Amino acid sequence: MSLAALMMTSAEALEPCLTELRERLGVEAEVASSRRAALQALSRREYAVLLLDQAMVEADMEGAELLWKQAGLAIPVQVNLALSSPARIVRDVRAALVRREQEMALSLRAAAAAVDTEIKNAVTALLLQSQLALNVEGLAPAAREKLAQVVQLAEGLRGKLETAQA
The missing domain is CATH 3.40.50.2300 (Response regulator)
Known part of the structure; x- marks a missing residue:
């Protein structure tokens, strides 16, 4: 062009x-x-x-x-x-x-940094909320198992994001 x-x-x-x-x-x-x-x-x-x-x-x-x-x-x-x-x-x-x-x-770098921060914040919130939910007393075993999977997935995402930034 x-x-x-x-x-x-x-x-x-x-x-x-x-x-x-x-x-x-x-x-x-x-x-x-x-x-x-x-x-x-x-x-x-x-x-x-x-x-x-x-x-x-x-x-x-x-x-x-x-x-x-x-x-x-x-x-x-x-x-x-x-x-x-x-x-x-x-x-x-x-x-x-x-x-x-x-x-x-410069604009593209700023936009990429903003998106990166947004994703990291969302993954951190997901991880925190799923860990808190996992500690709720009286949680059904099937629900506990599903929440444990969510925690693992969120930790995996966080690890990939940290690796990508390094």
Whole structure:
């Protein structure tokens, strides 16, 4: 799957920049010539990068803020297309993509840690409750046997979780 960028600009002669993005980074850039067109494009699909022409941002600050809010997972990059070379824009986009990748990796690690903690807490609660139930007086022998199996299974799960984390 190739990465996509949305470029909001009214500048002409963008072909060298679009070619550089495609050839150097594998990024297919879609051009939106207005805020409305950019908002429509953002509602249709997800982009890795949102390139905003500084001239359009300065002309419509409220519109630019709305675009930043609607960008989703796209990393906003503000560039001066009138002064920036295609190579400079490629460097800025590359830096944004690296930053996006790092942020996604951090998010995945945080989510995995949260799930791991949730599972460990559930197994600990299961083990504790089953051990407490096993100590109830007057428990039928068949029920005691089943609870002992639950305790063994919970201990096995806890052991596997501890081994997996080590």
